[in-house]
Amino acid sequence: MTSKRYTGPLVDVTDERELCIHSAVCVRGMPAVFDTSRRPWIDPREAATPDLADQLRAVVARCPSGALQIVEHGEDQ
Template sequence: MTRKLYHGSIVEVSFDGAVCQHAGECVRGMPAVFDTEHKPWIDPMRADTPDLAAHLREVVGRCPSGALRIEEREATNE
């Protein structure tokens, strides 16, 4: 399985389902972003303030398998 990218306004998250250990740290840590009832199940757009983005970085950092990764958005002139 390949790594998929999920877009956000501050940070983006990528996920590789082949290495996920289903530990649930993500869903427990930030259910607004990681919601298995929704499609796509990862929505980094919901972490749209600096505080929420910081929390998202922290939750992704707890992923024990490395399935989740933060992909920082590159600065643009938009």
């Protein structure tokens, strides 16, 4: 499966499109980051403060399919 990574200032988000079940938890939870009318549709740069990054972590944790994952900076280096 192919996973795409979207980079933000505090956390990154990876997305495995094949897993998505289109529940819209992400777009309802944080529309500034998840906007399907925009390319790229995921923009973690919109979560530029610690509070917004926490909100993004919480929304991604609620993704029911596991398509979305948070990558903390420093975790993969």
